[in-house]
Amino acid sequence: xxTGAVLQRRRPPRLQxxxxxxxxxxxxxxxxxxxxxxMGEVHALLGENGAGKSTLMKIVAGAHAPDEGELWIDGAxxxxxxxxxxxxxxxxxxxxxxxLCPHLSVLENVTLGRERARFGVKRLGAARSRLNQVLGxxxxxxxxxxxxxxxxxxxxxQLVEIARALCFDAKIIVFDEPTSSLSAPDVERLFRxxxxxxxxxxxxxxxxxxxxxxxxxGNRFTVLRDGETVGRGDVPETSTEEMVxxxxxxxxxxxxxxxxxxxxxxxxxxxxxxxxxxxxxxxFELRSGEILGVFxxxxxxxxxxxxxxxxxxxxxxGDLQLRGLPIRRPRPRHWVSLGVxxxxxxxxxxxxxxxxxxxxxxxxxxxxxxxxxxxxxxxRAREQATEPWRERLSLRAGSTRQPVRDLSGGNxxxxxxxxxxxCGADTLLLDEPTRGIDVGAxxxxxxxxxxxxxxxxxxxxxxxxxxxxxxxxxxxxxMHRGVLGAARPCEDWTEDAAxxxxxGGTH
Numbered sequence: 001x002x003t004g005a006v007l008q009r010r011r012p013p014r015l016q017x018x019x020x021x022x023x024x025x026x027x028x029x030x031x032x033x034x035x036x037x038x039m040g041e042v043h044a045l046l047g048e049n050g051a052g053k054s055t056l057m058k059i060v061a062g063a064h065a066p067d068e069g070e071l072w073i074d075g076a077x078x079x080x081x082x083x084x085x086x087x088x089x090x091x092x093x094x095x096x097x098x099x100l101c102p103h104l105s106v107l108e109n110v111t112l113g114r115e116r117a118r119f120g121v122k123r124l125g126a127a128r129s130r131l132n133q134v135l136g137x138x139x140x141x142x143x144x145x146x147x148x149x150x151x152x153x154x155x156x157x158q159l160v161e162i163a164r165a166l167c168f169d170a171k172i173i174v175f176d177e178p179t180s181s182l183s184a185p186d187v188e189r190l191f192r193x194x195x196x197x198x199x200x201x202x203x204x205x206x207x208x209x210x211x212x213x214x215x216x217x218g219n220r221f222t223v224l225r226d227g228e229t230v231g232r233g234d235v236p237e238t239s240t241e242e243m244v245x246x247x248x249x250x251x252x253x254x255x256x257x258x259x260x261x262x263x264x265x266x267x268x269x270x271x272x273x274x275x276x277x278x279x280x281x282x283x284f285e286l287r288s289g290e291i292l293g294v295f296x297x298x299x300x301x302x303x304x305x306x307x308x309x310x311x312x313x314x315x316x317x318g319d320l321q322l323r324g325l326p327i328r329r330p331r332p333r334h335w336v337s338l339g340v341x342x343x344x345x346x347x348x349x350x351x352x353x354x355x356x357x358x359x360x361x362x363x364x365x366x367x368x369x370x371x372x373x374x375x376x377x378x379x380r381a382r383e384q385a386t387e388p389w390r391e392r393l394s395l396r397a398g399s400t401r402q403p404v405r406d407l408s409g410g411n412x413x414x415x416x417x418x419x420x421x422x423c424g425a426d427t428l429l430l431d432e433p434t435r436g437i438d439v440g441a442x443x444x445x446x447x448x449x450x451x452x453x454x455x456x457x458x459x460x461x462x463x464x465x466x467x468x469x470x471x472x473x474x475x476x477x478x479m480h481r482g483v484l485g486a487a488r489p490c491e492d493w494t495e496d497a498a499x500x501x502x503x504g505g506t507h
Contacts, residue, residue: 473490
């Protein structure tokens, strides 16, 4: 019975999703998904690749319409028929691949499609004032409305997207893998900006495979698996292990599998490697049975080092030896013939041929061995060569004839690695081998690399994710501004020490 106290009704959720289903042909992408996100919170949306996260967010952004279910914003029904209608209701989507026009200024990008004009002349005065106010609120000092987007780095370009959303009064901002291409300082700045957003009442939906980021920035989380909501909770009160188990539907006993390894002789020796612009100087030795990690911030020159070493970019200096054999003019074809394979960080454009089948991709580098006397390679020969790798790498696909485009990111990465192994590579140069794949697929890649090292293969692994280097490697070297430091055993490193070395501090 009431005692006279005034009971306040709970504010409705900023975003409420109930029973949303979505089918594409006979495939159920979403099966009755539920989600609630309150005003002024960072709500993390978690799940492995293919769990339905992107489909759900495209429904929120107006790109797809649900087959069943309902959505509300601030207690009012929300059923956008287009992305523009969703934006008008206060929803902004910031994709992993930013949607900006580099040849235009920041102000022109912010107002694109919503310009006010009179007699055919754009009137940008009010928009400029609003943009300046937003940039001031975000404490952005590295660029202005007149800056050209082509001159901005990845971190600043992301801030342009955020400013564009705020200029049109976004209530809900969806970040899709927002830190995948950012340096550590840019990630910290994004965190600061995100905290400012939620303090002002904006709701942030944060999609990320990096659970350490979720722990650092998130308030609550929802987990999707196979298109269904399978878990939710408060981020501070939930361990990373619990999140992983809910996402994968199985217990991940060991995030970084480690078998006994026996380091052998030096396979690859690099002395004083320098490129036309980067690296400035890189020296290391890689042994058989070893995983040697290279850490550094974005722009440090890690990828450039691998490209120069492999002959994809010109070198200006350096002494290279493979098993004691001097390599005077490195070329990709020569490296392949010597059993050295490179995995590019740009999987979609350089790692796999998305429109070709799994079998075609796996055998791309070994067609000469499979070719008949007439110079042709039969489809059956390609499929027979691919089948063992499908089984050994636990490649999830209906058939080796399936297009690689239809596979998840983790399985695409396995196809790229299988191509190197099929052509006989026993020295692997891997650039960001787990970028863009979910936590469950990462564990499978770690397990594969551990098995290959235990078999005696030599692996050089470049990564911007320190925990995986500390968990999988035998030694780690840190690159700073094009210079590679000395490799040291993993037990001699801490995350703080590696970051200090990467930013120019003391080792």
